[in-house]
Each structure stands twice: as C-alpha cells, then as structure tokens.
Amino acid sequence: MILRTAATLLVSTLAMQLHAAPLSEQQIQFLGPIPTYNSIKPNNTAHQSKIIQTLLPRLQSSSDALSVFGNDIEWQSLADINALTLPGMQALKFNFSTTRFVQGKLKISGVKKAHVFLNGALLSGNESYDLYAATGDHQIIVVTEQVNNWNDVSIDYTPSSEHDQITLHNNKKIALSAKQLFDAPTISALSISPNGRFYITTERHYSDLNGNTPVTDTLLKQQDGTTIYRLDGVTASNTAWRNDSKQLAYVQDQQLKALNLSTMTTEVIAEKLDGASGFEYFDDTTLIFSWSNSPSDSNSLVKHYQGLEDRWSYERTNTQIYLLDINSGLINALTEGKLSHHLEDHDAQRNTILVSRTLQDYKAPPHMLTELLEIDLADGKQTQLGSYRTFNKARYAKDGLYIVAGPDFAGGIGKALPDGMLANNYDGQLFWLDKTGKNPKPLSKNFNPAIGEVKVLSNDDAVLLVTDKDTKQLYLFDKSKSHFKQIDTGLDVVDKFDITHSNKADLLVAGTQASVPQQLKRISVSNNKTRLLWDSQKLAYKNSDIAKLEEFNFTNKSGVEIEGRVYLPHDLDKTKRYPALVYYYGGTSPVSRAFTGRYPFNLWAANGYVVYVLQPTGATGFGQKFSAQHVNAWGENTAQDIIDGTKAFTQTYSFVDPKRIGNLGASYGGFMTMLLATKTDMFSASIAHAGISNITSYWGQGWWGYLYSGEASKNSFPWNNPTLYSQHSPVFHADKIKTPLLLIHGDADTNVPPGESHNMYTALKILGKDVELIEYKGANHQILARDRRFQWWDTMLAYFDMHLKDQPQWWEYIYKK
Structure with missing residues (x-):
C-alpha cells in the first residue's frame, strides 16, 4: 500500500502475506489544485473526458511546473500535502519500472472520482484497476475529483504473483x-x-x-x-x-x-483533377504531371486475366503525361495509348521529355521489358532510346543521360563478376548514354555501394543516394573525373x-x-x-536511455568478412547470462542502421535482450560479387553465415546464454527463419513474419513472385530446376524442425500470400510440432497501423519472453486471457 504518511509501497503475493517496500516521499508527485477560468468545473460539462485527455500530455511531460490560465502550479511530493479538500481537479503522478511483464491490481482509496492513465492509456475501473505492464519504465497519472480528505488518499498495488513486482523511481x-x-x-x-x-x-x-x-x-x-x-x-x-x-x-x-x-x-x-499527381514546373508558365484513369469493373462475375501483371490491382489503370498551361488552365496530353507512360525527366530548353513504359514480355528474366523514349513536344515525335530488361530510372544531363539499372544493363556492360556468375540486378549501378541514347558506358563497375536515387547538378555532376553496406549515404559523382566522393552527412x-x-x-x-x-x-x-x-x-x-552499440564482424568459411552489430541491454552486468535475438535481411537489401523501424532493435535491447544483426552473403551494398551470391541460392550461403555468425557471436559475448537464443526475419528473412529451423536446433525459438515456405507457390502466386524470382531464381523454373524449387523450400523439410516456431502474416498480404505461412503451419501441426500462427486482419506485407504495430511488437517480445526467459505470462495475457 502506498501511504502518504508512511511513504511505503505495500506489495502482496498470492501465496504470501503483504510486505512493505520502502518508498521515498518524492516518488509520488502531486499537482493541484488545477485552476479553471471560472466556476464551472470539468466534471460539470458534457466533455469532461475530452478535457482531461487534452490536459494529459502536459501532465505527462511537465516535470517541475505547469502553467494553467496564467497560473504556474508546481509539482510537489504527496507527503507535503496536508489538506482536507481542494477545489477543482488534482493530479498524482509516479514512475515505476519492471524487469518482466507484470500484472496486478491498482487500488485508489479516498477518491470518489479518478481518471487513471497508464502510459497515456485510460484504465477502466472504479477504485480498483487492472494493471498490466511489459518490461521497461512506465508512468501512472491519476486525475482526481471529489476528494473529501486528502489525508485518507492512498494507493495500493497488489501483484498477481510473486513475480509481478514493480519498482517506483524518479530516474531522469x-x-x-x-x-x-x-x-x-x-x-x-x-x-x-x-x-x-x-x-x-x-x-x-x-x-x-x-x-x-x-x-x-x-x-x-x-x-x-x-x-x-x-x-x-x-x-x-x-x-x-x-x-x-x-x-x-x-x-x-x-x-x-x-x-x-x-x-x-x-x-x-x-x-478536381482526380487521379493527377507528380506536378512539376516544366517552365515558368506550365506544369507537367501524370494523370491516371482507373476503369470501372464491368464484370462482377469473372476476371479474365490478360497477363501475369493482371494480378496487380492497379494494372488496368492507365497513366499518361500531361501539360497544364497555368494562365489559361488548358491541359494537353503528351502521351497516349494502351501502355502507361511514366515521366522520367523533362527539359524545357530542349522541349523534350523522357518517359518509360513497360511491355508485356516474358522471354527472359525478370520477365518484363522497359522501353525508354524521348518525346519532342514540338511535333510529338517519339524516339526510342532503348529497351532493357533491367531499368530503374533515367535523368537528363547537359551532354547525355544518367541511367540507374542493374549490372545487366545494355548487354551486361555493368557487370564486375567472375565468368559464370549471374548478376543480382537489385544491386543498382550508374550508366551514361549520349544524347541519342547510344554509346552506353558503365560508371560504377568498381563502386561497391548499390545506387538508388540520382539528382543531376547544373555542371552534369550528380548527387547519389546509395546503399553502402548497412548504411544509406550520399555521394557526389564528379562527371569530369569519373570519381565518387562521399558527402559527410x-x-x-x-x-x-x-x-x-x-x-x-x-x-x-x-x-x-x-x-x-x-x-x-x-x-x-x-x-x-x-x-x-x-x-x-x-x-x-x-531523457531516454538508448542501448550501447558495438560492431561485430567475423570471417565466413569462404574467407569473406561478414559485418554485423550488437545492441546491448541497459545496465549490462557481464557476470550474468542474457538471452539474445538474431536478425538478418529480408529480400536482398542489408539490414539498415536506422534508429528505429519495423523491427526496433533498440527496443529489444531495452527489454533485456542482446541483439545481434548481421549482413549475410547476398546483400546489396557490399559489391557485385557479394550480392550475386543471392542468385539461385535461396539460403544456401546465407544460412551458413547466420549459423556461423551466431556461433562466433556467442563465443565472443560470454554473457550471452547460447541456450536462450531466438531468431527472426521477415519476407525473405521469414523464409530464412523457416529454412534455418530445418538445418539447426541452435535457436530456442524462432519467428517468421511473412515468410516463404514453398518457393514454387510464391513464384506463381505472389504479386511480384515471378519478378523477384527472375533475379533470385534467374533462369531457373520448376520444370528445369525442380531441386531448387523443392529442396530449398522449407516446407519440404518440415519434419526436421525441432525449434518452436511462430508464424506471423497479414491476411491481405499480396507480396508473400498468407498461404505461405499456412503451408508450414499445416505441416507442423500434422507433425505435432510446437507452432503458432498469428494473422493480422486486413494487413498487407507490412504491419503499419499504430494499434497493430504495438500489438505486433508485443506479440514478438511476448513470444520470446515465453521461450527465452521462461516467462509465459505476457503471451498468455495477449492470447489466452
């Protein structure tokens, strides 16, 4: 029981008598009375809850004082309050920490009306409130009304079990x-x-x-x-x-x-230019833009597919380029036809535009063909500059064109690979064409970063956004010297x-x-x-305590250095043993060093895990030879790097418990999680999000399955390389899996259809294995919405807490309550 007079925290357990834990008088703060502008009180209005919700963020963030209608009110210790009753509203606030998921009861006595918030979320109840909190720091705010005697106010916390302890603090x-x-x-x-x-x-x-x-x-x-x-x-x-x-x-x-x-x-x-987008100034008096038209579905009974692209919901939307005269408002079409045209660049001085369009052509990987056209706006003449199997973007320069594409562009002039190796065209390269689109030159054959965006300067130099190992950096390309120089951001x-x-x-x-x-x-x-x-x-x-980061690289069996990094929990005690999580790339892009993202490594470290992120063979940004090993491998090299890297990681970090390691990945990384489970039992729990279990069904059913497979399985198909499509598919080896596996999928995933997780779930259920399947309703390949994101993050940590910390309570609270 938290008593203002005794300054103690009383904690009970199910099997033990109540016992007290010391509590500093400063650990519960009091603010009040909170003045109103006139005699009308919030509880006398129809908008009381909204009034309190609006005030709440200031109560959460203010530490010393709060200014209300020109009056500065200071936070003070609850122990300093000696009053029977106070007008209007008052607020109580305290912080507490937990070292695991906890649940218990919060009881507030002496207050007739209280609004109780945990980390900003309103708790339901009257005097007694269910409290659930994950590992970390938390804040309770109580907005009170109708307190008859502040000397009678007290707060009790009763844990559900001996594990459910909370520690109050005033840490900065x-x-x-x-x-x-x-x-x-x-x-x-x-x-x-x-x-x-x-x-x-x-x-x-x-x-x-x-x-x-x-x-x-x-x-x-x-x-x-x-x-x-x-x-x-x-x-x-x-x-x-x-x-x-x-x-x-x-x-x-x-x-x-x-x-x-x-x-x-x-x-x-x-x-009302519905469907119009991408407005840019062509010159001082005209705007150039794209305008799309989506036809209505005239047949509600069937859909007659007209090609592989028809699996895309937007495929029959037709997009063309238009010019708008600002003075008159007149709009003029610059392109037309059944094929959509995409604006690459424009040049008012030349009076030309660069456009690309995609043709239906399945003859060679990635089973599409892109045409690059220049259109003279004076007479509408179209000049085809080229057609390419790999193409990302084109930009005008004074004396020619910059092209970003894969190494196979223009007959493979960008390849820097040993004979017999197939290029990974997700590894973007920079090329140069003359004004006519001829005489292509590779500019980045010996430049390891993968090139994404390009912006051209007035002197024909270019600023490039590149994937440079696990970073995204800006480089200046000096056209006259053909030299790349990193910009220090x-x-x-x-x-x-x-x-x-x-x-x-x-x-x-x-x-x-x-x-x-x-x-x-x-x-x-x-x-x-x-x-x-x-x-x-x-x-x-x-005021945030952010995890310490260390670089950790190792040399794989091929003599190649595999880079990685390690996030360490707060207040690390190297005499103890910690659980660890291992994460790796999805697709062929390296795991970014971004501060946060869909997979929040800093948050995992804050929850008591040592986190090892590695960049195994096949990732872009490390050079063409490194990324090319992604092609026709489907985990063959990557799995060994992850296994060997995890072994090296546990040997180096002696405070990591090798019997409590979890692994997880998404998309191709989810495929890797399933595949690893068929190859090793070194992990104690695994999570595959939107993973591929059967390469054939993904190739045939995923919206972009055949396109992605055009690189990842280049020139290989179920009929000419059945071994790749079957023996590299995890579901074909489901009987070898011993590790508990959580499968997560959005039930509206178009990239990797949810059937990929259902394949594996069915197999493991029939085999009597430890498997869970969680589907997010209406979610596509990524979990984006705020409420789903929080639940998803909780799900992953709760699953690992259950298996790596022997703490099933959080998982049970989410899914079995």
Whole structure:
C-alpha cells in the first residue's frame, strides 16, 4: 500500500502475506489544485473526458511546473500535502519500472472520482484497476475529483504473483518504449527551393488521442528556419518549385494552387483533377504531371486475366503525361495509348521529355521489358532510346543521360563478376548514354555501394543516394573525373534528401544513426559545411536511455568478412547470462542502421535482450560479387553465415546464454527463419513474419513472385530446376524442425500470400510440432497501423519472453486471457 504518511509501497503475493517496500516521499508527485477560468468545473460539462485527455500530455511531460490560465502550479511530493479538500481537479503522478511483464491490481482509496492513465492509456475501473505492464519504465497519472480528505488518499498495488513486482523511481533516464519510438515526431517529407532561400518540411507524429491517424504539419520556412506559411493538408514531397523559386504549386482540398512567394498570395489553377499527381514546373508558365484513369469493373462475375501483371490491382489503370498551361488552365496530353507512360525527366530548353513504359514480355528474366523514349513536344515525335530488361530510372544531363539499372544493363556492360556468375540486378549501378541514347558506358563497375536515387547538378555532376553496406549515404559523382566522393552527412541512414539547383549546391537531408534519432540538416556539397535545423532527440528522446552499440564482424568459411552489430541491454552486468535475438535481411537489401523501424532493435535491447544483426552473403551494398551470391541460392550461403555468425557471436559475448537464443526475419528473412529451423536446433525459438515456405507457390502466386524470382531464381523454373524449387523450400523439410516456431502474416498480404505461412503451419501441426500462427486482419506485407504495430511488437517480445526467459505470462495475457 502506498501511504502518504508512511511513504511505503505495500506489495502482496498470492501465496504470501503483504510486505512493505520502502518508498521515498518524492516518488509520488502531486499537482493541484488545477485552476479553471471560472466556476464551472470539468466534471460539470458534457466533455469532461475530452478535457482531461487534452490536459494529459502536459501532465505527462511537465516535470517541475505547469502553467494553467496564467497560473504556474508546481509539482510537489504527496507527503507535503496536508489538506482536507481542494477545489477543482488534482493530479498524482509516479514512475515505476519492471524487469518482466507484470500484472496486478491498482487500488485508489479516498477518491470518489479518478481518471487513471497508464502510459497515456485510460484504465477502466472504479477504485480498483487492472494493471498490466511489459518490461521497461512506465508512468501512472491519476486525475482526481471529489476528494473529501486528502489525508485518507492512498494507493495500493497488489501483484498477481510473486513475480509481478514493480519498482517506483524518479530516474531522469528511462528506457525506450514502443510508444516513444512510433509516436515521436519525424520529418516525413521535405523539399528545398532551387535557389536555397526556402525549404518545406512535413513533420509527423502520433498520439493516443488521434490513434492511427498521424498528426502532420507542413511548414514553408525561410533559410534561417523562420516559418512564413503553413500548408495544411499538403505533404512537402507533393509540392513543386518554379525554377526561379518565386512560385510554389501544390494540391490542397482538391484544388491545384500556386503560391506567390513575393506577395504570399495564392491562386487556384485548376480543380478536381482526380487521379493527377507528380506536378512539376516544366517552365515558368506550365506544369507537367501524370494523370491516371482507373476503369470501372464491368464484370462482377469473372476476371479474365490478360497477363501475369493482371494480378496487380492497379494494372488496368492507365497513366499518361500531361501539360497544364497555368494562365489559361488548358491541359494537353503528351502521351497516349494502351501502355502507361511514366515521366522520367523533362527539359524545357530542349522541349523534350523522357518517359518509360513497360511491355508485356516474358522471354527472359525478370520477365518484363522497359522501353525508354524521348518525346519532342514540338511535333510529338517519339524516339526510342532503348529497351532493357533491367531499368530503374533515367535523368537528363547537359551532354547525355544518367541511367540507374542493374549490372545487366545494355548487354551486361555493368557487370564486375567472375565468368559464370549471374548478376543480382537489385544491386543498382550508374550508366551514361549520349544524347541519342547510344554509346552506353558503365560508371560504377568498381563502386561497391548499390545506387538508388540520382539528382543531376547544373555542371552534369550528380548527387547519389546509395546503399553502402548497412548504411544509406550520399555521394557526389564528379562527371569530369569519373570519381565518387562521399558527402559527410554525419548520418548512418539518409531517409530523404533534396538539393538546390546550382554548381555549389546545398542539400536538405533528414536521417538517423543507429543510436541517434532523426535529425534534419543543411549541408553544402562544395565544402561539407553542415547546419543542424531540427533534432528529434531534443523533442522526444532527451531523457531516454538508448542501448550501447558495438560492431561485430567475423570471417565466413569462404574467407569473406561478414559485418554485423550488437545492441546491448541497459545496465549490462557481464557476470550474468542474457538471452539474445538474431536478425538478418529480408529480400536482398542489408539490414539498415536506422534508429528505429519495423523491427526496433533498440527496443529489444531495452527489454533485456542482446541483439545481434548481421549482413549475410547476398546483400546489396557490399559489391557485385557479394550480392550475386543471392542468385539461385535461396539460403544456401546465407544460412551458413547466420549459423556461423551466431556461433562466433556467442563465443565472443560470454554473457550471452547460447541456450536462450531466438531468431527472426521477415519476407525473405521469414523464409530464412523457416529454412534455418530445418538445418539447426541452435535457436530456442524462432519467428517468421511473412515468410516463404514453398518457393514454387510464391513464384506463381505472389504479386511480384515471378519478378523477384527472375533475379533470385534467374533462369531457373520448376520444370528445369525442380531441386531448387523443392529442396530449398522449407516446407519440404518440415519434419526436421525441432525449434518452436511462430508464424506471423497479414491476411491481405499480396507480396508473400498468407498461404505461405499456412503451408508450414499445416505441416507442423500434422507433425505435432510446437507452432503458432498469428494473422493480422486486413494487413498487407507490412504491419503499419499504430494499434497493430504495438500489438505486433508485443506479440514478438511476448513470444520470446515465453521461450527465452521462461516467462509465459505476457503471451498468455495477449492470447489466452
């Protein structure tokens, strides 16, 4: 029992008598009375709960005082309160920590009306409240009304068992939480004006009050950071700058508008352009954009497939390129036909545009063909520059074109592989074509990072966003010297960037480090001078205890160094033994060093796990030979790297218990989890999210199965290489699995259909193995919605707690209560 006068925490167990634990008088804080503007009290209004919910975030974040209607109210110890009754509302607050999932009863005596919140979530009850809390730090806030005598107020906590202990504290540093990682503000989109005098950011965050709906704020700012305009309902990435930076175009409330930056006035250019997107200034008086038309389904009984692409719901949507005259509002089509056209780039001086279109052609992997066209707008003449099996994007330069594609582009001129090795075309390369689209030249054959985005400067140099091992970095490509130079962003992962239009360009960059949350920076390309514009650590993580990170590499059996990193739990005691989690890539991309994401390594460490992330054979960003080993392997090399890496990890980190190691992966990583379970019993529990159990059914049924297999199983099919499709499929070896396995899938997954998990679930159930299957209703390949994300994160940790910590209570609470 928490008594203000005794300053003790009374804890009971099911099989033991109540016993007291010391509690400092400062461990429960009191705030009040909270004044109202007049004599009307919140409990006398119809909106009482909303009033309290609105106040709650300030109660959560304030530490010393709270300003209410001009009155500063200080938090103080509950022990200092000596009053019978106080007007209006009061608040109590205390923090507690747990070393495992706990459950118990919270009883509040002496308060006729209380609103009790755990980490911002309202608890139901009257005097007695069920309390459930996972490993970590937590906060209880009690908003009280109708207290007759504050000397009679007390709080009891009764644990459900001897394990369900809580420890109250006033620590300044607290462990990361799931809510913090998901809800914290981020820069979700950005844009910088061509002259660099202005920039736009879209800041996004989530809250309990708004649930799954993000709160966004798009601001137009001057170079010094001063906000000069708010763009409600607009995303920074969907704005377009005129080349002179004097006008900005955007869509708002179904209206296409132009903002004059000299007068800060707007005009409506057009309305209700349903299906229009990607507006850019072609010149000062015209906008170029894409316009899509989705035909109605005229037959509700059947669907006649017209090709493999018809499995995509959007395949029959036709997209063409249009030009809009700002002065008159007249719109003119620039492309037409049954094939959709995608704008790659445009050049007003040449009066031309670059477009690509995809042809139905299954003759060779990846079973599609892309045509690159240049269209002269003066006469509509189309010139085919080339047709390619691998193609990502094209950009104009003064004297030619930049192309990003796989090593097999233009007959394989980008390959840097030993004879007989097949290239992995997800490993993006940079190429050059002359103005006519001829004389292709590889520019990055000896450049290991995989190239993604490219922005061309006025001198034909280019800024590239690349996957560089487990980081995403910016590089400057010097066209005259054919030289790549890294731009020092100070970030491990560049999330997004934009650039001004000059030889001495400035970059606007948002990104993270593995142990540092998102920052927004402005960087000079010429001298690498950096200015910090925005820092989420100061906004949301200033009191957070973030896991320590160590690099851990090992040499595999082929003599190749396999890179990795290790996240360590807080307050690590190397004399103890800790459970560990092992994570690896999905698809062929390395596991990013981003601060957070769908798989939050820092959160897992905060929950008491040592986390080992490795980059096994086949990942892009480590050179073409490394990534090419992904082709026609389906785990053959990757599995051995994970097994050997985990052994080396446990030998190096002696405080890791080798009998309590879990592993997990998603998509191709989920396939790897299933495959590993057929090859080793070194893991004590495994999770496969959206994993592939049967390569054949994935190839034939996944929306992109045949395209992905065009690289991962290049030139191999069930009829000419049945061994690959069967013997590398985990379900064909389900009888070898001994490890408890959790299968997670979205029941609306189009990438890896949920049947892939059902295959394995059926097999293991018939075999009498330890298997669980959790489906997320309406979820596709990723779990995105806030409420589902929290439940999903809880599910994974609860499963590992059950098997690696011998703590089944959390899992039972979620699925067996």
